[in-house]
Amino acid sequence: MTPCELAPEDKKAYGKEVGEILVKKHGKKKFYSPEEVKTASSQSRSAMDWHCWAMCIYTSPSDFETYHRSIGETCDYASMKADMTSALTDGASESWFDLDVS
Numbered sequence: 164m165t166p167c168e169l170a171p172e173d174k175k176a177y178g179k180e181v182g183e184i185l186v187k188k189h190g191k192k193k194f195y196s197p198e199e200v201k202t203a204s205s206q207s208r209s210a211m212d213w214h215c216w217a218m219c220i221y222t223s224p225s226d227f228e229t230y231h232r233s234i235g236e237t238c239d240y241a242s243m244k245a246d247m248t249s250a251l252t253d254g255a256s257e258s259w260f261d262l263d264v265s
Contacts, residue, residue, distance in 0.1 A: 174216060174246065174247055174250035174251070175250045175251050175253070177207060177209050177213060177216065177217070178216070178217065178220055178247055178250065178251050179251065180207045180208060180209075181200065181203045181204055181207050181217040181220075181221065182217075182220070182221065184203040184206050184207060185199060185200070185203045185221060188202075188203065194221065194222055194223040194226065195221045195222060196222065196226065197218055197222050197226055197227070197229075197230040199221075200214055200217050200218050200221050200222055201214045201218075203217065203221075204217050215231070215236075215238055215243070216243065216247060218230065219238070219240055219243035219244040219247055220244060220247050220248075220251075224240050227240045228240060
């Protein structure tokens with residue numbers, strides 16, 4: 164497992180915790196800015212910097228792509244979001260989040 168990979172149970176705990184931090188600090192929104200997500204990620208109990216996993220859930224597809232392009236990384240939004248969605252729902256629903264990547 165590479166540093167950017169997470170086991171499903173870790174994705175679930177991490178995703179939920181970051182979501183709770185975001186809602187507590189910024190209220191419930193459809194999307195959060197990459198900076199809001201990075202800050203929430205840094206405030207989580209996670210010892211690793213996995214903010215890109217949170218960004219695929221909590222930022223818009225265009226913000227996700229723009230952010231990763233700006234730091235010279237290529238991440239697959241749709242694939243990562245599908246992985247996180249599956250982990251958060253224990254595989255029960257891949258459509259729990261809107262997977263629109265347009």
